[in-house]
Amino acid sequence: MMPSLDDAPPPGKEFLDRLRAIVGPKGIVDSTSEAAKFERDERGLFNGKAAIILRPSSTEEVAAILKACNDAAVAVIPQGGNTGLVGGSTPTPAGNEIVLSLSRMNRIRGLDAANDTISVDAGCILAEIQKAAAAVDRQFALSLAAEGTCQIGGNLSTNAGGINVLRFGMAREQVLGLEVVLADGRILSTMNALRKDNTGYDLKQIFIGAEGTLGVITGAVLKLQPAPRETSTCLVAVSSPAAAIELLGRAKTGSGGNCVAFELTHRRLLDFVFAHIPETADPLGRPYEWYVLAEFAAGDMGGALMAMVEGLLERAFEDGLALDATIAASEAQRRALWRLRESMTEAQKPEGGSIKHDIAVPVSAVPEFLEKARVACEALVPGCRVCAFGHAGDGNIHFNVSQPVGADRAGFLARWHDMNHAVHEIVASMGGSISAEHGIGRLKRDELPFYKDAVAIDLMRAMKRAFDPNGILNPGRVIPDPAN
Ligand code: FAD
Numbered sequence: 348m349m350p351s352l353d354d355a356p357p358p359g360k361e362f363l364d365r366l367r368a369i370v371g372p373k374g375i376v377d378s379t380s381e382a383a384k385f386e387r388d389e390r391g392l393f394n395g396k397a398a399i400i401l402r403p404s405s406t407e408e409v410a411a412i413l414k415a416c417n418d419a420a421v422a423v424i425p426q427g428g429n430t431g432l433v434g435g436s437t438p439t440p441a442g443n444e445i446v447l448s449l450s451r452m453n454r455i456r457g458l459d460a461a462n463d464t465i466s467v468d469a470g471c472i473l474a475e476i477q478k479a480a481a482a483v484d485r486q487f488a489l490s491l492a493a494e495g496t497c498q499i500g501g502n503l504s505t506n507a508g509g510i511n512v513l514r515f516g517m518a519r520e521q522v523l524g525l526e527v528v529l530a531d532g533r534i535l536s537t538m539n540a541l542r543k544d545n546t547g548y549d550l551k552q553i554f555i556g557a558e559g560t561l562g563v564i565t566g567a568v569l570k571l572q573p574a575p576r577e578t579s580t581c582l583v584a585v586s587s588p589a590a591a592i593e594l595l596g597r598a599k600t601g602s603g604g605n606c607v608a609f610e611l612t613h614r615r616l617l618d619f620v621f622a623h624i625p626e627t628a629d630p631l632g633r634p635y636e637w638y639v640l641a642e643f644a645a646g647d648m649g650g651a652l653m654a655m656v657e658g659l660l661e662r663a664f665e666d667g668l669a670l671d672a673t674i675a676a677s678e679a680q681r682r683a684l685w686r687l688r689e690s691m692t693e694a695q696k697p698e699g700g701s702i703k704h705d706i707a708v709p710v711s712a713v714p715e716f717l718e719k720a721r722v723a724c725e726a727l728v729p730g731c732r733v734c735a736f737g738h739a740g741d742g743n744i745h746f747n748v749s750q751p752v753g754a755d756r757a758g759f760l761a762r763w764h765d766m767n768h769a770v771h772e773i774v775a776s777m778g779g780s781i782s783a784e785h786g787i788g789r790l791k792r793d794e795l796p797f798y799k800d801a802v803a804i805d806l807m808r809a810m811k812r813a814f815d816p817n818g819i820l821n822p823g824r825v826i827p828d829p830a831n
C-alpha cells in the first residue's frame with residue numbers, strides 16, 4: 348500500500364521557511380492574485396489552494412526541495428505551463444500540497460545543428476524551442492495549439508501528441524536524453540545526444556508520460572528534424588468521415604509519407620470558431636458537414652509537392668470523397684487555416700458546459716466510432732451538441748459534447764460520468780483508449796481500472812512504490828486508488 352497524503356495537515360511555517368530559503372525571494376509566488384493561475388486548471392474544472400508555490404531556478408534547487416519534502420512527507424505537484432486537460436498540475440483545495448513550477452528554468456542549454464539536437468531546461472516554452480530550431484534551419488516536430496504556453500517538461504510528462512504525430516510520433520519519440528530529479532532528491536542524468544545507446548533499460552521513457560508521478564523532469568535533449576522546403580496545406584470538405592479515412596490512405600501513399608498532419612472536424616466546431624474567435628471566416632463558399640485539414644511537407648521537390656496535392660484532390664473530387672477544397676496559396680493563408688483548427692478548444696467555452704472525451708480507436712474504426720458515440724450521447728441527453736474533431740490521422744478524436752442550447756450548465760455537467768461511460772464502453776468495444784494524448788491526471792484516474800489491464804495497473808503501482816516510496820509526487824493522480 349502507498350502511504351496516502353490526502354489528509355495530511357498543511358505544512359508548518361518552519362518547514363515552509365526552509366523551502367523559501369532554498370529558492371530565495373524570486374522563487375516564491377506571494378500575491379494571491381498571481382497565485383490563482385497556478386491553482387486553477389485550464390478548463391476551470393479543478394480549483395485548489397497550494398501550501399506554497401515555488402519557482403526554483405536550477406536543478407539543484409529542485410533537488411533540495413524534493414529532498415526536504417520527501418523527508419517531511421509533504422506532497423509536491425510539478426507544474427509546467429498548466430495547460431494540461433486532466434487536472435494533474437493543480438493542487439487540491441486541502442492546502443497541503445506544494446506547487447513546484449518549472450517556469451524560471453527556461454534556458455536553452457545548447458544546440459548542435461550538425462547532430463540535429465537541442466538541449467533544454469524543462470521550463471522552456473514549446474514555441475521557444477521551435478523558434479530556436481528554426482533559427483538554425485531545423486524543425487522541432489512537436490506542435491499543439493497550447494504551444495505558446497505549455498513547457499517541454501509538461502509536454503514530456505504528458506507524452507503530448509498534437510498535430511504532427513502522423514509523421515513524427517508523440518513527444519516520447521522526440522527525446523534522446525533526460526534529466527530527472529527523483530523523489531528523494533537524487534538527480535538522474537541521461538542527458539546524452541545519442542541515436543544509439545543500448546546500455547541497459549531505457550530509463551528516460553519511464554518518466555515520459557508519467558505525469559509527474561515518478562520524478563520531476565528538469566532537462567532534456569531533443570531531436571531536431573530538417574526544416575521543410577515545400578509545404579502544402581489544404582482544407583477539404585469531405586462527403587463523410589469514411590471518405591476522410593479513404594483520403595488519408597491516399598494522402599499517405601501518394602505523398603510517400605510526407606503527409607504531416609491530417610485533422611478531421613465536424614462543421615459545428617467551425618461554426619463555434621466563426622461565432623467566437625475574432626477575424627475568422629469560412630474559406631469555402633458554403634457549409635458542409637465534415638472537413639479535413641491536411642498538411643504535407645517535404646524537402647526541395649521543385650514544386651512537385653503542390654502538384655501532388657492538386658492531383659490527390661482532383662481524384663478525390665472525381666471519386667466523390669471531396670465536395671469542396673481550398674489549398675493555401677501563401678503562408679498567411681496557411682496560418683489562417685491553422686488558426687481555425689487551433690481556436691477550437693477556446694471556441695467551445697462560450698457555448699456552455701462541455702463533456703470531454705479524448706479517445707483513440709484504430710484509424711479504420713473512426714467512422715464507426717463517430718456514429719455510434721453520437722447516437723449514444725444524443726439518446727442520453729437529447730439536444731446535446733456533439734463536437735467531434737481532432738487528429739483522425741492517428742485515430743484520435745476529441746469527442747466533446749456541448750450542452751443543449753439554453754440548458755442548465757450544472758445540470759448538463761452532472762451527466763459527465765454517464766456520458767463518459769457510454770462513450771468509453773464504445774471505445775473499449777473497438778479496442779481503443781480512453782486517453783489518447785491528454786493523460787489520466789485526476790479526471791480519469793477512477794475510470795482507469797475499468798479499461799486498463801489489471802497486471803499493467805499492478806506494475807504501475809510497483810513502479811510508483813519503487814520510485815516514490817513516500818508517495819509525495821502528484822499523489823492522487825494517475826495511479827488508481829487500491830480501493831477500486
Ligand atoms: P502542465 O499542465 O503544467 O502539467 C501536465 C502534467 O505534467 C501534470 O501532471 C504535471 O504535474 C506534470 N508536469 C509538468 N511539468 C513537469 C515536469 N517538469 N516534471 C514532471 N512532471 C511535470 N495535448 C496534446 O497532447 N495534444 C494537443 O493537441 C493538445 N492541444 C491542446 C490545446 C489547447 C488549447 C490546450 C489548452 C491544451 C492542449 N493539450 C494538448 C493539453 C496540454 O497542452 C498538454 O498536455 C501539454 O503537454 C501540457 O504541458 P504543460 O507544460 O502545460 O503541463
Ligand code: MLT
Pocket residue numbers: 432492509689691692703705737745
Ligand atoms: C486539440 O487537439 O486541440 C486539443 O488536444 C483538444 C482539446 O481541447 O480537447
Ligand code: ZN
Pocket residue numbers: 508509737738745784
Ligand atoms: Zn489534440
